[in-house]
Amino acid sequence: MIDLVLVGIGTGNPEHLTLQAIREINAADLILIPRKGPGKTDLADLRQAICAHVLTNPDTRIAEFDMPRRNADDPDYLKGVDQWHEAVAGAWNATIHENLPQGGTVALLVWGDPALYDSTLRIAARLSPSPRVRSIPGIMSLNMLAAAHTIALNDIGAPFLVTTGRQLRDHGWPQGVDTLVVMLDGECSFQHLSPDDVTIYWGAYVGMAEQILLSGPLTRMAPQIIDARDVARARHGWIMDIYLLRRTRKPRTM
Incomplete structure (x- = not known):
């Protein structure tokens, strides 16, 4: 029998691991670390560094594996994701099964938190035979973004919405909210919005030594963020960024 523990590791800074996460890492018989290709070796290296x-348990083994890649050109997005999840499983x-043929406890280190815009829980449900799965929460990138910019995620008594770049690009600004947190945006989808009266708080590699922060009116910051993102991606071979958009509330008229 396999016990699979999905351990949220925040944004990759060892100081952001919870005591529970550290305990689970040391209780595991095996730690899985994905390799995501030659351009993203830093991601595996960061997990190894953590x-x-x-890790103080000498009996815990670490095994790297090649992470299958999703076909980003598939016009059927959901079908492509389904096939990718099956390959990852x-x-x-x-x-x-190569490393624990007799069973045991496996830990998989997950960026951020396994519950927010992450596929590990869905992939774990595809494993056969089905393992016992536990999820250990980690600091989310939206928490780190707010802390880095010293802002609150919400206005007083107001909601905020967490969405994706794809949703923002295809459907625009959702109704009923003035604050958006945008994740998984590889195209700087804020370019598709009217920038008037919008402030952006952008961060890349938040919480890490490479952290980059930019903020200000979207009209002024959009080209700076696009340039900074391109430079950082070229330097590191990968980028993880997130941003908050806030519209200025217009005063109510009587």
Whole structure:
């Protein structure tokens, strides 16, 4: 029997791991670390660095595996994601059974929190035989973004919405909210909005040594953010960014 523990590791800074996360890492028989290709070796290296920082159990083994890639050109987005999840589940299965043929506890280190815009819980449900799954929460990038910019996520008594770049690009600003947190945006989808009366708080690699922060009126900041993003991606080979958009509330008329 396999126990699978999905451990939220925040944004990759070992100082942001919870005590529960550290305990689960040390209780595991095996830690899985995905390799995402030659351009993203830093991601595997960061997970290895976290293990080197907090892992004290000499019996815990670490196994890297090649992460299947999603076909981003598939016009059927949901079908492409489904096929990708199936391939990832196969890679997990193969690595687990190769390293723990008699069963045991497996930990998978998950960026941020497994519950927010992450696929690991859905992929875990595809494993066969089905493992016992537990999820350990981690600091989310939206928390780190707010802390880095020293802002509150919501206005007084007002809601905010967490969405994706794809949704923002295809459907525009949602009705009923003045604050948006946008994740998984590889195209700077704020370019498709009217920038009037909008302030943006943008961050890349938030919480990490490479952290970049930019904020201000969207009319002025949009080209700066696009340029900074391109430079950072070229330098590191990958980028993780997130941003908050806030519209100025117009005064009510009597």
